[in-house]
Amino acid sequence: MKLNGILSETRRKTPLVQVITNYVTINDCANVLLACGASPAMCEVEQEAYAFSKLSAAVYCNIGTLTPEQRLAIKEALRGAAEKEIPVILDPVGCGAIPSRIDYIEELRSQYPIHVVKGNLGEIKSLAGIKTEVRGVDSVDDGKDAVEACVSLARDWQCVVAATGEQDVVTDGTRVAVIQNGTQMLTKITGAGCMAGAVIAGFCGAAASSFEGTVAGLLAISLAGEQAAASADGDLPGTFKVKLIDEIHRLTEEIMTASGKVKWITPSQTDSIQ
Numbered sequence: 001m002k003l004n005g006i007l008s009e010t011r012r013k014t015p016l017v018q019v020i021t022n023y024v025t026i027n028d029c030a031n032v033l034l035a036c037g038a039s040p041a042m043c044e045v046e047q048e049a050y051a052f053s054k055l056s057a058a059v060y061c062n063i064g065t066l067t068p069e070q071r072l073a074i075k076e077a078l079r080g081a082a083e084k085e086i087p088v089i090l091d092p093v094g095c096g097a098i099p100s101r102i103d104y105i106e107e108l109r110s111q112y113p114i115h116v117v118k119g120n121l122g123e124i125k126s127l128a129g130i131k132t133e134v135r136g137v138d139s140v141d142d143g144k145d146a147v148e149a150c151v152s153l154a155r156d157w158q159c160v161v162a163a164t165g166e167q168d169v170v171t172d173g174t175r176v177a178v179i180q181n182g183t184q185m186l187t188k189i190t191g192a193g194c195m196a197g198a199v200i201a202g203f204c205g206a207a208a209s210s211f212e213g214t215v216a217g218l219l220a221i222s223l224a225g226e227q228a229a230a231s232a233d234g235d236l237p238g239t240f241k242v243k244l245i246d247e248i249h250r251l252t253e254e255i256m257t258a259s260g261k262v263k264w265i266t267p268s269q270t271d272s273i274q
């Protein structure tokens, strides 16, 4: 597992990332992708999505405002991604509150590979069929059994699963990383999770594996959040959001190595994320 170097590789390769996402935070997703060195393109027309995904290094699908058109476009993008064998990153926004979104995701994954599912803990538990608490697109889960939920879903779906919250859990069903960076300010703006998904997609477009790209991507946004919160007026949500993008731009391998708190545990080590 080599996290060091993924940020530099993303900046060196400038991976093209096709994004189909919600209209609440779409511009922020484009900006964080640019800030981490990737090239975003919000290509979500059904007739264009297949051809465009074949030009891309990664595809990011976020179902926060899932329109009938997006339902079709995402399928087309995943068809192209499967042919080119490029990583697909899915943010299942709102699936805990809107069960039809789970049906849609099940339909997608029965047809095409999905390499990374990244959601807040309420969304991940909902996909894993585990009791949880959500409020619309937000998780109000108590954080218990996060590792079990992620490991179970990753093994069942044969993909990387990441659950965000005070601590982030990332697993491929065998390896488990717990990221202990971040700031409560990330919960004071809308789109922190969407932006995290975008950064993961950028990193996966350049990294050796989707697991490494996902751990490094979540570490990057959490560290940038810490730096943004610590700066002048970083406790004000509007300022914080702008600074978050700035701090992703300012991030270096040195900051990632020196300040990153990534704990590696075994899938059965469930008591270790208190």
Ligand SMILES: Nc1ncnc2c1ncn2[C@@H]1O[C@H](COP(=O)(O)OP(=O)(O)O)[C@@H](O)[C@H]1O
Binding pocket: 119, 120, 121, 137, 138, 139, 164, 165, 166, 167, 168, 181, 182, 183, 184, 186, 187, 191, 192, 193, 194, 196, 218, 221, 222
């Ligand atoms: N209480 C918290 N303390 C520190 N970081 C947090 C906290 N809650 C969420 N984060 C961070 O905010 C980002 C978005 O996570 P989250 O709020 O769970 O997603 P969403 O916005 O999709 O609900 C992640 O990088 C996560 O680590």
Ligand SMILES: Cc1ncsc1CCOP(=O)(O)O
Binding pocket: 022, 024, 025, 064, 065, 093, 137, 189, 190, 191, 192, 193, 194, 195
């Ligand atoms: C508020 C809202 N409503 C539909 S999508 C969306 C944005 C959700 O963003 P995040 O999951 O990053 O908090």
Ligand SMILES: [Mg+2]
Binding pocket: 091, 093, 119, 120, 137, 193, 194
């Ligand atoms: Mg979210």
